[in-house]
């Protein structure tokens with residue numbers, strides 16, 4: 001292959017493209033990422049289809065717990081019945097790195113402290129900084145909460161019920177049951193797709209931030 005000098009310069013100048021979370025990422029209540037180039041709805045459908053083992057079109061609590069146990073087995077790499085700090089790091093950096101990006105950048109940029117005060121973020125440069133940090137999602141939505149039904153930034157470590165900095169299989173399955181109850185709004189023991197809340201959607205440039213409507217002081 002022969003590349004002209006301008007083409008080579010272009011390649012050299014191109015920054016490494018970070019894998020964009022994109023519209024096709026869904027993170028299950030227990031933190032398992034599902035990705036689909038066809039979009040978030042397809043990714044969500046893949047989670048439901050996989051967990052709905054009796055194929056009745058709804059998820060029962062035992063189905064959700066069994067699905068959590070299946071995912072747990074993939075996280076407990078050394079199979080000792082405990083997700084230890086190294087396995088947690090693997091989850092956050094390799095299995096679902098998207099949950100970390102916004103949180104790290106948000107911390108660096110002080111997003112968490114900006115709640116209620118968005119001064120200075122309307123100028124184009126600052127706006128792109130804001131978009132990079134938050135992915136365009138509302139403040140208050142962090143990590144996995146941007147791609148899931150429940151606003152839980154790190155769904156795996158937050159299953160550490162006894163706070164020993166590890167997650168046992170029993171803790172993980174118990175937490176899955178608790179999260180099922182949080183989503184089963186009508187308490188019929190079945191989770192249907194229509195019952196699930198809408199997933200968070202990022203704001204885009206076509207949707208102005210609140211303060212962009214305000215007159216600028218001259």
Ligand SMILES: [Ca+2]
Nearest residue numbers: 052056058059
């Ligand atoms: Ca079912």
Ligand SMILES: [Ca+2]
Nearest residue numbers: 076080082083
């Ligand atoms: Ca382990």
Ligand SMILES: [Ca+2]
Nearest residue numbers: 160162164166
């Ligand atoms: Ca624990």
